Amino acid sequence: MGQDEQADAMSDADQKNVKRRLAGEGRPPPEIGRMTPELALKLALARACETSVALEVFAQSVEMRRLVLSTLVEELPENALVTLLQGPKNQMGLVLLDAQALAGVIEKQTTGRVVPNPAAERAPTRTDAVMCADLIDDILRAFHAEGEDAGLPGAANWHGFKYVMPLEDARAIQMTMEDIPYRLFDVHLDMEKGAKQGRIWLMFPFEPPQSAPAPSAGDAEEDGALAEVVQGAETRLEAVLHRLEMPLSQVTALEVGSLLPIPSKMIMQIQLEDILGEKVCHGALGGKAGHRALRINLSASEPDVPDPVNALSDGNLSSDPGLFPQKSEQPALGGLPVAPGLAGAGDGDMAALPDLPDLPPLDPAEAGAGIGDLPALEAVGDLPDLSDLASLGGHD
Incomplete structure (x- = not known):
């Protein structure tokens, strides 16, 4: 092979190597981002807001942390919409929207757009809660679906929660929620490409109760050995x-001496x-x-x-x-005398009683028969004439 042919062959090989390097041949595949609860919530918020109210939302940041109820009450933002959630086994959770996030949702549903200015601070109303109820349920469903599709082990912690009702203030939260550890998701939102900036919080029990797994066949001997110990355990x-549902206004008005109706x-x-x-x-x-x-x-x-x-x-x-004891012993009543002609009537057989005879027709002429003549009245004599009535003040 001549020098020119060798140079051409090397040139072709170099070109192929350059193309391979540009195409990334030999490099490790790019690492795909691992799904986390924070990322699942980002995706769920974007999808639920778009499908539910056609609202474009981007979660700028999501922070997940553990806290107790008293800490949440201290950090509760002013004029936030607080909504109560109910999950499996009567567990309780919360979804909160600050004033700006709430205003963006309401504006989108009422005017079709989000006003690109901060909303004036105001106390949320029950109408606000009703308008956000479906969106909250859609967010909860999408959040669980994203976590379940990605196989997140903690996705069951927020499964089955639904919107129940709004809560008025921090006192209502403390009266309704159990003081246990909770898992809080704090999300900063961008709405409609910067038209508004808001925050939303989702809170669920940190460790929801889990049902005990069914024992396998291989554990039968061990279960038998522990049976005696378990039977002695305290439960x-x-x-x-009675369980009573009543408006929150009545619950917050309860005091010592209040009466609750119980059937x-x-x-x-x-x-x-x-x-x-x-x-x-x-x-x-x-x-x-x-x-x-x-x-x-x-x-x-x-x-x-x-x-x-x-x-x-x-x-x-x-x-x-021994159950419902009587206050005192009452003496037994003696037997009542049997009415003449009704012997055996107390046996309960009413059909055995004899028929009564028909009454004879009543004759007015004979109605007084047997009564006898009445005695004659004594002679009273002639009554004196009445005196002149002129003295009574009469007129002619």
């Missing part, structure tokens, strides 16, 4: 007399629940040896609820002499 049941039939259908709120059995409220007591019904079916006024005569509670 806690709560007797629930009388509830004393016959007390519910016993475990620490997770699961119904275990039913019971009837009564007394035993001078103390309050519950008569347990282990049947899984709903109890038949008798009339509480007649409960003692139904045989439901009177079979236990």
